[in-house]
Amino acid sequence: MKILITGGAGFIGSNLCDRLINNNSSSGSNHEIFVIDDLSTGSIENIEHLKNNKNFHYYIDSITNKSLMRELIDKCDVIYHLAAAVGVKLIMERPVHTIETNIYGTELIFQCAAQKGKRTIIASTSEVYGKTRRFLLQKMMI
Secondary structure, eight states, X not given: OEEEEETXXXXXXXHHHHHHHHHHHHHOOOOEEEXXXXXXXXXXXXXXXXXXXXXXXXXXXXXXXXXXXXXXXXXXXXXXEOOOOOSHHHXXXXXXXXXXXXXXXXXXXXXXXXXXXXXXXXXXXXXXXXXXXXXXXXXXXX
């Protein structure tokens, strides 16, 4: 199966890459992994060890690159959409980038995937609700 992982150099994305590549060895699967990441919050070090694997391909680019996203989605069977601009510092320093990545990038991925009939899995992080536990507990008591 050919799998696209957006945000594949991030913590969750890179661990998913490791799991899928290791699954090839242990179960005889033959997953081919394609990663796109602009490295705004991910790190090339997270996927460095996979670069020489023939089943691993990576692109340092933005999910807002329409022609590249169309090409990648066209060649893959399933998409794990994990890319997002996250972190208070990045969001405060680059608000337009945040909106472009999180809204337009996600919309672009869904449009391309829908046009090609590709399954898309989307995940979220604690960024959607923050880190304070007190607020969550207060909300639950209301």
